[in-house]
Amino acid sequence: MNKKCFGVDLGGTTTKIGLFQLDGTLIEKHEIPTNKEENGIYILDNIEAFINNVIVKNSLDIKDIIGVGIGVPGAVTDDGVVNKCINLGWDVTDVEDIMKKKTNFKIKVGNDANMAALGEYWKGGAAEFSSIALVTIGTGIGGGIIMNGRPINGFNGAAGEIGHIPIVYDETETCNCGKKGCLEQVASASGIVRVAKKFLIATDKPSTLRGAEEISAKLVFDEAKNGDIVAFEVVEYITKYLGLALANVAGIIDPECFVIGGGVSAAGQYLVDLIAANYKKYVFHPCKDTKIVLARLGNDAGMYGAAKLVIDSSKDS
Ligand SMILES: [Zn+2]
Incomplete structure (x- = not known):
């Protein structure tokens, strides 16, 4: 009953490390x-050292630690190899093998967005559903897919990269990934600002956004809610593409539920309702009533998911 595990969410700026009971506490x-x-x-050494500190500080018996799950911001294959991670400076890195040798614990590694999806599936907004697609709308757009309780990595470790679905076919500017026309270019926080600036240039309509010191995605949503016509047009435009993207995802994996997370999801049910209205317009009819819900775990989702990944793998073996 005293069994525990660690869930680690390795990010480009900070790393979150959680000690969990196996029931998700x-x-x-x-x-x-x-x-x-x-x-x-130094990254993996630092994680190992910190975990050891937590074990010593809490006088934990290492026999009670069933393993360590780690979410990393890059493409990860089923056997825990990270296929380059530009954010961290890593080339192809076998994180599972390296950490196993360092710690002697069971190690499971997943993509950070997939881990966030697994966290939301386990203890968050999608806890009652068995197959979900998570879309995190922040600086960029990430995504993760859980089918029957398992994250889907894909052959190249790039399944669920909803942000880079090509969707604006006549886009002229280039996405961070090097392509043109990705969902992220119009519907991420920075994409929303970009679209808002374009809309303001293209119209003479009055808008409170014009006087703003700095336009942010939050401001666009706040002003749209307040009845600003241009802000609402921007919101309509970006939620059209979000709805369209989800309809495309539904056409392939038909999840039981979509979960919307990330900083922009602070716009709340207002955002969800607009995405849902557009989704219904574009989706194949059997998927029309698929639930769209808000994420609940915030920045902790990845840590929860990483813990769940190692818990599930210890049940398998
Ligand atoms: Zn892209």
């Missing part, structure tokens, strides 16, 4: 800076 969580010096060679 978070015992304690910590955040340490991610040291990216020298192409990230």
Whole structure:
């Protein structure tokens, strides 16, 4: 009954480390800076050292630790190999093998967005559903897919990359990924600002956005809710593409539920309702009533999902 595990969410700036009971109770969580010096060679050592500290501080018996789950911001194959991670400076890195040798614990590694999806599926907004697609709308757009309780990595470790679905076919500017026309370019926080600026240039209609010191995605949503016509047109435009993207996802994996997370999801049910209205317009009819809900775990989702990943794998073996 005293069994525990660690869930680690390795991010480009900070790393979150949670100690969990196997029923998903978070015992304690910590955040340490991610040291990216020298192409990230210290990152895994730092995680190992921190986990050891937590074990010593809590006088834990290492026999009670069933393993460590780690979410990383890059493409990850089923056997825990990270296929380059530009954010961390990593080349192809066998995180599972390296950490196993360092710690002697069972290690499971997943993509951070997939881990966030697994967290929301386990203890968050989608806890009552068995297959979900998570879309995190923040600076960029991430996504993760859980089918029958398992994250889908894909052959290249890139399944669920909803942000880079090509969707604006006549886009002229280039996405961070190097392509043109990705969902992320119009519907991420930075994409929303970009679209708003374009709309303001293209019209003479009055808008409170014009006088704003700095336009943010939050401001666009706040002003749309307040009845600003241009802000609402921007919101309509971006939720059209979000609805269309989800309809495309439904056409392939037909999840039981979509979960909307990330900073922009602070716009709440207002955002969900507009996405849902557009989704219904575009989706194949059997998927028309698929639930769209808000994420609940915020920045802790990845940590929860990483813990769940290692718990599930210890049940398998
Ligand atoms: Zn892209």
